[in-house]
Amino acid sequence: MKNRLKVLRAEHDWSQAELAGRLDVSRQAVNAIETGKHDPSLPLAFRIARLFDMTIEEIFQDGETQ
Amino acid sequence: MNTQTDIGPGEARMKARRRREIITYVFASLLGGGIGIILSVADQGDGSLFLGEWEEMVLDPTIAVILATTLLLSLIALPLWAFTVTDELVLKRNLIGYTGGSMAVMGGVPAWAVLHAGGLAPEPTAQGAWAIGFFVTMIAFAFAWISSR
Numbered sequence: 001m002k003n004r005l006k007v008l009r010a011e012h013d014w015s016q017a018e019l020a021g022r023l024d025v026s027r028q029a030v031n032a033i034e035t036g037k038h039d040p041s042l043p044l045a046f047r048i049a050r051l052f053d054m055t056i057e058e059i060f061q062d063g064e065t066q
Numbered sequence: 067m068n069t070q071t072d073i074g075p076g077e078a079r080m081k082a083r084r085r086r087e088i089i090t091y092v093f094a095s096l097l098g099g100g101i102g103i104i105l106s107v108a109d110q111g112d113g114s115l116f117l118g119e120w121e122e123m124v125l126d127p128t129i130a131v132i133l134a135t136t137l138l139l140s141l142i143a144l145p146l147w148a149f150t151v152t153d154e155l156v157l158k159r160n161l162i163g164y165t166g167g168s169m170a171v172m173g174g175v176p177a178w179a180v181l182h183a184g185g186l187a188p189e190p191t192a193q194g195a196w197a198i199g200f201f202v203t204m205i206a207f208a209f210a211w212i213s214s215r
Contacts, residue, residue: 021077021078029156044154
């Protein structure tokens with residue numbers, strides 16, 4: 001699953017650790033999501049969307065979306 | 067006003083998470099060290115828990131109950147508690163590890179038994195079953211860790 005997490009994090013000038021703390025997950029989890037090696041659970045995807053004031057679909061693309 | 071030493075609220079939470087992890091590791095190490103020290107002092111036989119020489123171990127019943135409780139706490143209760151406070155990536159890695167280990171025992175021991183019946187392997191032992199569970203758990207965890215980092 002593709003996502004814009006790394007770009008959004010850079011726009012806020014946050015480190016992976018800063019974003020991880022704001023989401024209450026480990027830094028490794030943020031890294032794994034950014035590199036596409038871990039798909040977040042639905043509750044975590046909602047937390048990410050709320051943090052950036054966006055919808056989940058604006059951040060995550062499942063690869064089938066045009 | 068931000069200075070070089072200021073950290074954001076997220077990084078402050080990360081540091082707190084790291085502190086909790088370190089406390090957990092220290093507590094687990096103390097439990098493990100305590101088990102080793104008690105065994106070295108209290109074992110009246112010539113066996114060894116860690117080398118699988120269980121038949122030669124002789125323990126006072128009270129000490130045995132204390133050790134059994136401590137082992138159950140450190141090998142079952144502590145990991146289960148850790149599952150409730152860790153994040154979903156670490157939880158996934160741990161679940162893959164423990165699932166690999168338990169499936170290896172459930173499938174590996176009967177396979178070992180039939181190989182023994184066919185004269186191709188020594189008789190299955192409890193120590194061997196434990197070793198299969200432990201090492202396959204470690205291998206499965208390492209696989210999960212490498213594939214998600």
